[in-house]
Amino acid sequence: MDQYTLNLLIVGATFALYIGIAIWARAGSTSEFYAAGRGVHPVMNGMATGADWMSAASFISMAGIIAFGGYDTSAYLMGWTGGYVLLAMLLAPYLRKFGKFTVPEFIGDRFYSPTARLVAVICLIVASVTYVIGQMTGVGVAFSRFLEVDKETGLYIGAAIVFMYAVLGGMKGITYTQVAQYVVLIVAYTIPAVFISLQLTGNPIPGLGLFSTDVSTGQPLLATLEGLVTDLGFKSYLSQSDTTLNMVLFTASLMIGTAGLPHVIVRFFTVPKVADARSSAGWALVFIALLYLTAPAVAAMARLNLINTFYPNGVGEATLSLAEIEAGTDAKGQDINWVNNWAKTGLLKFDDKNGDGMIQYVGDKDANELTVNNDIMVLANPEIANLPGWVIALVAAGGLAAALSTAAGLLLAISSAISHDLIKGAINPGISEKGELMAARVSMGVAIAVATYLGLNPPGFAAQTVALAFGLAAASLFPAILMGIFSKRINNKGAVAGMLAGLIVTVVYIFLHKGWFFIPDTNSFTDADPLLLSIKSTSFGSVGAIINFIVAYVVSNATEDTPQEIQDLVESIRIPKGAGAATGH
Amino acid sequence: MADKSSSNAYWAANIRLIRILLVIWAVASFGCGILLRPMLSGIGVGGTDLGFWFAQQGSILVFLVLIFVYAARMNKLDREHGVEE
Numbered sequence: 001m002d003q004y005t006l007n008l009l010i011v012g013a014t015f016a017l018y019i020g021i022a023i024w025a026r027a028g029s030t031s032e033f034y035a036a037g038r039g040v041h042p043v044m045n046g047m048a049t050g051a052d053w054m055s056a057a058s059f060i061s062m063a064g065i066i067a068f069g070g071y072d073t074s075a076y077l078m079g080w081t082g083g084y085v086l087l088a089m090l091l092a093p094y095l096r097k098f099g100k101f102t103v104p105e106f107i108g109d110r111f112y113s114p115t116a117r118l119v120a121v122i123c124l125i126v127a128s129v130t131y132v133i134g135q136m137t138g139v140g141v142a143f144s145r146f147l148e149v150d151k152e153t154g155l156y157i158g159a160a161i162v163f164m165y166a167v168l169g170g171m172k173g174i175t176y177t178q179v180a181q182y183v184v185l186i187v188a189y190t191i192p193a194v195f196i197s198l199q200l201t202g203n204p205i206p207g208l209g210l211f212s213t214d215v216s217t218g219q220p221l222l223a224t225l226e227g228l229v230t231d232l233g234f235k236s237y238l239s240q241s242d243t244t245l246n247m248v249l250f251t252a253s254l255m256i257g258t259a260g261l262p263h264v265i266v267r268f269f270t271v272p273k274v275a276d277a278r279s280s281a282g283w284a285l286v287f288i289a290l291l292y293l294t295a296p297a298v299a300a301m302a303r304l305n306l307i308n309t310f311y312p313n314g315v316g317e318a319t320l321s322l323a324e325i326e327a328g329t330d331a332k333g334q335d336i337n338w339v340n341n342w343a344k345t346g347l348l349k350f351d352d353k354n355g356d357g358m359i360q361y362v363g364d365k366d367a368n369e370l371t372v373n374n375d376i377m378v379l380a381n382p383e384i385a386n387l388p389g390w391v392i393a394l395v396a397a398g399g400l401a402a403a404l405s406t407a408a409g410l411l412l413a414i415s416s417a418i419s420h421d422l423i424k425g426a427i428n429p430g431i432s433e434k435g436e437l438m439a440a441r442v443s444m445g446v447a448i449a450v451a452t453y454l455g456l457n458p459p460g461f462a463a464q465t466v467a468l469a470f471g472l473a474a475a476s477l478f479p480a481i482l483m484g485i486f487s488k489r490i491n492n493k494g495a496v497a498g499m500l501a502g503l504i505v506t507v508v509y510i511f512l513h514k515g516w517f518f519i520p521d522t523n524s525f526t527d528a529d530p531l532l533l534s535i536k537s538t539s540f541g542s543v544g545a546i547i548n549f550i551v552a553y554v555v556s557n558a559t560e561d562t563p564q565e566i567q568d569l570v571e572s573i574r575i576p577k578g579a580g581a582a583t584g585h
Numbered sequence: 586m587a588d589k590s591s592s593n594a595y596w597a598a599n600i601r602l603i604r605i606l607l608v609i610w611a612v613a614s615f616g617c618g619i620l621l622r623p624m625l626s627g628i629g630v631g632g633t634d635l636g637f638w639f640a641q642q643g644s645i646l647v648f649l650v651l652i653f654v655y656a657a658r659m660n661k662l663d664r665e666h667g668v669e670e
Contacts (some may be wrong), residue, residue, distance in 0.1 A: 078614045081645045085610050088652045089603045093659075115624035134656035207642060211631025222630025238633050240622070248618055255614075273670050275660055289645050296641040574596050575668040 007146045010393040011400060014184050018404075019164055021177045042276045046283025048178035049267040051185060052290060053080075053258075053284070055131075055406035056138030057466055059185060060399050062378030066299035067306075070229075070237035074296075075251040076166050081285060081292055082251070083258025088281035091259060091478075093545070094267035094485045094573045096277040102413075103262040103271060103477060104421040110484040110535045112566055113492035119499050124262045124417045124477040126226070128410045129447065131469040135407040136455035139400060145379065146396040152456060158400075159452040162407050167441045175270065178409070181401040186290055188398025192382040192391050193294050196301050199385060205555075206297035214304075223305050231315045233363030243534040253541035257470030260478030263413040264408075274576035293516055302377045305384045309336060310361040325350070338383035347373035348380075407451075414443035449558065468510055471537075475502035475544025483552055485574070490556045490566045498552025506544035513537035593667040602658055606651050613639060613647035 001009075027183055058080065066073045098106055104124060108117025128487045136155060139162075143154025190206075192507070197209035214221040226238050235241055258264065267284070268277045310320045311329045320339075324330050328337040342348040349357045349371045361370040379399060419440035424431050476499045483490040483498070490498075513530060514537055515522040527536040535543065572578070594619045617625060622636025663669035 071637055071640060074618060074637075077641055078618055078644045082614050085606070085651050089606065090653055119616075195592055208642075211633075211638070222637075223632035226632070238637055239587065244619060250617055251614065251619070275656070275663065275670065278656040278659055279653070282649065282656055285645075285649055285652055289649055292645055293642055327629050571592065574599075575592050575666075576663055576670050577668040 001389070003392065004148055006389050006393040007396055010377075010390065011146065011397045014397045015161060016179075016402065017180055018177045018401075021180055024166065024176075031221045033072050042280040044179055045175070045267060045276075045284050046285075047182045047279045047287050048363040049173045049264065049280070049284035050287030050291075051178040051182035051401070051405040052267060052409040053264055053288060053406070054185065054402050056135055056399065057401040058291065058295075059189065059402035060138060060142070060378050061375050061542040063298040063302065063381075064294045064374035066296055067377050068372075068374055070085060070235070071240055072242040072247065075247055075254060076220055077292055077296060079251045079254025080258055081288060083255040084281050084285040084288070086255060086259040086478075087264070087268070088278050089267060090482055091485070092277040092281050093274045093576065095265060095481070096268055096271060096534060097274050097576055099269075099571045102416050102420050103265075104417055105425070105509060106322065107477075107480055107484065107495070108421070108425065110566065110569065111480075111490075111492045111495040112563065113496065114426060115229070116480075116492060116496050119426060119496055119503075120480065121417050121421050123472060123499065123503060125414055127261065127469045127472040127477075128263060128417075129451065131466065132407050132410045132414075132447065132451040133454045134466050135403045135410070136451045138403045139407070140455055141375075142379070142396060142399045146393070155455050158404065158407075158449055159455075162402065162404055162411065163445065163448050167444050178405045181405040184268050185401040185405075186272055186287070188394045188401070189291050189298075189378075190294060192385070192387055192395060193301075195391070196305070196381065196385045197297060197389050197553030200301055200304065204237055205472055206301070210300055218326035221304070225300055225307075228304070228307050228311075229363075230314055232361065235305070235350065236361070242509045246534045246536055246539050249535055249537035249542045252472050253539050253545075254470055256474035256478050257472075257541055257547050260473035260476070260481070261469070262408040262417070262473070262477065265481075266413055266416075267409075296541065298381065302381045302384065305381075306372065306377075307361065309334075309339070309384060310359060311395075319360055321358050322350075322352060323357065325359070335386055337465040342376055342380055347376045353554040356394070358400065396512075408417050411444050411447050414447045415440040418443040468507075471510060471544060472503065474541030475506040475548055479545050479552065483549070485570070490552050491559060491562045493559045494552040494556030496552075497555040498548040501551040502548030504545040505547050506540055509540045509544075510537045592668065594659055595614050595662060598662055598666075599659065602655065602662075606655055609647065610651055614644040618644050 041561055062076050062080075065076060095103075095106060098109075100106060100109070104117045104120035107120040108114060136158065139158030140151045140155035143149060144151040147154065147157075149157075193206040194204055195201055197206040200214055200216075201209040201212040202215050203209035203212045212221060212222060213219065215222045220226075224418070226236065229235070229237050240247070268280060271277050307315070309330075311317065312320065312332050312334065318331075320330060320336070325336065328335065328340060330336050339348065339350075343350065351369050352359065353369050354360070358370045360367060362368050365388045379395060382395055419436050423439050424436050476489060479502060480495050480499050483495065509531070511517070511523075513523055513525050513527055513580050525531045527538070530536055532543075578583050617636060618640035619636075622634070622640070625635040625639075628635040635643075660669070
């Protein structure tokens with residue numbers, strides 16, 4: 001069976017499974033649509049949260065970034081997991097006790113202000129829509145590579161499938177579908193990693209293999225890799241080259257952003273009890289950690305295999321020649337067809353600058369003849385290691401599961417913000433439950449259309465949008481929710497001023513570095529030489545959050561005290577007793 | 586509804602617990618993974634040093650332990666103060 005048929009078969013089988021589950025679990029009420037009727041077991045909810053959280057960025061992109069960035073990129077590993085500690089202790093249990101459906105609803109009630117709710121809706125929509133565009137683009141690229149269709153067709157297929165199960169199923173459908181998607185993505189991520197770890201270190205657990213001995217050199221794997229990259233003139237894999245300030249702020253931004261992203265927070269509204277919200281965050285992290293403990297191993301091993309492919313006889317010896325790439329076999333008879341396969345996508349490029357018929361892969365930019373896009377490392381990894389065809393197909397299915405599950409969760413957060421917070425909360429409070437459900441589905445359809453359109457004509461900011469989504473969530477929503485729970489003193493004016501200050505300062509800082517509305521060449525600064533100290537635009541979310549806290553505190557203290565009923569509300573969300581079912585109506 | 590003084594004591598105990606656990610959270614990630622890495626450079630782990638391990642794996646394991654410790658301690662606190670569901 002050829003690779004194309006295998007891909008089709010395995011990806012098709014997983015999709016049939018997701019759609020089957022979505023139909024089986026169709027939502028009948030708004031409570032089921034938004035919060036799965038609150039009947040989801042903490043372990044199941046944790047697994048679904050894992051799939052929801054781990055997007056194309058975690059599955060496809062992250063290990064590639066680490067493979068080329070080394071220690072400096074550890075912020076992704078710490079940041080995207082450390083946020084769950086904040087969620088479990090600072091947000092999830094109290095929001096579950098509050099017992100409503102959406103994040104803006106909490107902000108609107110706690111700060112007794114429709115304006116605060118509206119500002120929260122804006123933050124949520126901007127953060128989530130930009131995040132969805134990235135996922136849709138990822139879906140398009142993955143489909144086009146593995147189903148050998150063009151990028152547009154891939155995107156339409158992906159949009160249609162997201163529409164099917166997100167719109168029909170709602171949260172209940174999404175939760176069970178995401179459990180299945182989690183299983184697919186973790187199996188797809190782990191299997192090639194186990195094979196490769198066995199090949200390189202003899203250790204079947206990739207996370208341990210990373211710190212084991214490389215069987216071909218007898219040295220520790222990381223020492224071997226460090227020796228190779230420094231010999232070739234690349235930046236060190238093990239030591240720090242970023243500034244400590246930027247690394248700390250970037251890690252903090254990703255952590256706070258994780259805890260502030262509404263599609264993640266909303267997961268904790270779906271568990272039966274307050275105590276379950278705490279343990280659910282723990283289970284979510286267990287399932288996320290299974291991938292995140294493997295990711296640094298995938299990164300280091302993929303980099304090592306990449307270097308070994310181009311230096312089959314070792315560094316300092318003859319490199320891979322153009323004739324060998326053309327033939328698909330190297331001097332030792334190893335299959336290297338993957339180089340040609342990926343060269344076709346344009347994501348891997350080689351250019352024989354010095355005309356010697358060989359491809360030099362070195363750190364010196366002028367002499368280097370190979371460029372590899374970060375994002376292909378995970379997808380190409382099984383091919384580089386010459387793993388069987390079904391593993392390659394499985395990785396494709398896993399990447400799509402990761403992208404689709406996150407897109408669906410984000411779309412749900414967007415649609416509930418529009419139908420529940422905007423239409424029911426502000427425009428037409430008398431809307432029937434049926435009408436609200438319809439509005440939710442329509443707004444989901446509109447959001448998919450917008451994201452697909454922007455995915456078709458990417459404004460050239462896929463990577464930046466993810467940073468913007470995190471920065472926005474970190475600077476706007478997280479501080480407001482946190483202060484709403486832990487302080488009785490923060491009032492409506494303080495919260496609104498804080499959210500707006502955090503949001504605007506962060507957006508402006510990002511636009512100053514990435515271009516206004518991401519239009520190229522309208523930026524005044526670059527991340528290589530940023531405006532403030534060494535703070536890159538991706539790291540600025542944590543500064544925005546600090547500004548939010550300070551403004552909210554100062555404004556609240558200068559204005560009147562919060563009313564007694566709000567102080568009572570804060571008292572009541574702090575204790576688990578009497579949570580009961582959701583009271584959204 | 587629990588009476589006022591009991592729920593105040595419950596909340597104070599919760600804050601105390603959160604404070605301790607967040608200090609550990611910060612020491613493991615920002616501390617051992619980044620700021621204290623130079624001080625830990627003498628301790629070797631599989632071809633690199635302890636700080637590298639904390640940054641890429643160790644902190645994640647610490648986070649896991651922290652959440653489950655928090656969940657278990659809070660369940661106990663809920664019962665002691667009679668505020669469980």
